[in-house]
Amino acid sequence: MPRLQELRNAARARLREAAISQPEASADLLLARALGRDLAWLYAHPEAEIPPEAGRLVDGWLEQRAQGTPAQYLTGVQEFFGREFAVTSAVLIPRPETELVVEAALELALTMPSPQIVDVGTGSGCIAITLALELVQRRHPARLWGVDLSESALRVAERNAARLQAEVAWLHGDLMAPWLAAEAQRRHSLPRQLDLIVSNPPYIAESELESLPPEVQKYEPRSALIAGPSGTEIYARLLPQAFHLLRPGGGLVLELGYNTAGQLLPALRDWELVEIKNDLQGLPRVLRARRPGHAGGLG
Numbered sequence: 001m002p003r004l005q006e007l008r009n010a011a012r013a014r015l016r017e018a019a020i021s022q023p024e025a026s027a028d029l030l031l032a033r034a035l036g037r038d039l040a041w042l043y044a045h046p047e048a049e050i051p052p053e054a055g056r057l058v059d060g061w062l063e064q065r066a067q068g069t070p071a072q073y074l075t076g077v078q079e080f081f082g083r084e085f086a087v088t089s090a091v092l093i094p095r096p097e098t099e100l101v102v103e104a105a106l107e108l109a110l111t112m113p114s115p116q117i118v119d120v121g122t123g124s125g126c127i128a129i130t131l132a133l134e135l136v137q138r139r140h141p142a143r144l145w146g147v148d149l150s151e152s153a154l155r156v157a158e159r160n161a162a163r164l165q166a167e168v169a170w171l172h173g174d175l176m177a178p179w180l181a182a183e184a185q186r187r188h189s190l191p192r193q194l195d196l197i198v199s200n201p202p203y204i205a206e207s208e209l210e211s212l213p214p215e216v217q218k219y220e221p222r223s224a225l226i227a228g229p230s231g232t233e234i235y236a237r238l239l240p241q242a243f244h245l246l247r248p249g250g251g252l253v254l255e256l257g258y259n260t261a262g263q264l265l266p267a268l269r270d271w272e273l274v275e276i277k278n279d280l281q282g283l284p285r286v287l288r289a290r291r292p293g294h295a296g297g298l299g
């Protein structure tokens with residue numbers, strides 16, 4: 001049986017030759033997963049013998065990784081906010097920047113008694129589920145919904161919520177359509193006013209698709225990435241819907257594309273307390289705003 005060290009060197013070389021970014025980290029991740037171990041174990045056991053099934057699994061994964069498939073779609077998982085989320089090619093792979101969206105939303109949610117929170121375009125459910133779990137950990141009562149237009153994404157979100165034991169209600173629909181429909185039909189199954197709307201919507205312009213890294217361009221769901229010709233189309237539809245459905249003083253937290261902040265600000269004239277937070281690269285990444293008229297003077 002081959003030793004871990006040999007397999008590891010071969011795996012790294014293979015990904016390096018295929019010009020995969022971060023070949024070492026990628027090879028180690030796939031190896032660790034195939035062996036059902038963590039990275040620390042991998043580094044500590046260079047002499048370990050590799051059972052043939054694990055060897056075959058890694059081999060298949062390396063082949064696909066070398067051709068560009070993101071490692072997360074092979075292993076089926078991505079860590080987000082310290083928890084493991086299942087991912088399939090039906091959902092965007094959760095990004096570290098999106099943790100800043102969760103932090104900004106969590107901070108606001110904690111200033112609101114029993115907030116009713118919606119995550120729009122929930123994908124893997126990473127934002128809604130993380131908020132639900134972080135609020136429970138702080139014993140802060142809240143209700144959460146996750147909406148998506150993609151039924152296959154909702155199935156992934158549901159699976160993640162079950163796995164992580166988060167209480168989130170999942171709804172199928174386009175942006176805030178489930179609330180708008182409930183309102184039009186005078187159904188009271190959904191609250192008429194919300195406290196917090198959070199979203200990491202598609203925000204890439206069609207013309208930018210080609211400049212995305214090939215693994216994003218070819219493997220991640222286009223409907224989760226591309227907004228339309230300008231990149232701001234989804235924000236343009238979501239902002240008025242959010243304004244209409246938030247209570248006075250309610251909050252909106254959005255992830256931004258690296259160049260969307262400037263285009264978005266004029267559309268926020270009617271909002272209050274508009275702030276933009278930069279990510280670790282110094283790019284404007286998170287927008288937070290309030291619907292005017294503070295109910296109860298909170299926050």
Ligand code: GLN
Pocket residue numbers: 091092093094095098120121122123124125126127199200201202223224225
């Ligand atoms: N809300 C999900 C995430 O943050 C999906 C985002 C998307 O598909 N645009 O990963």
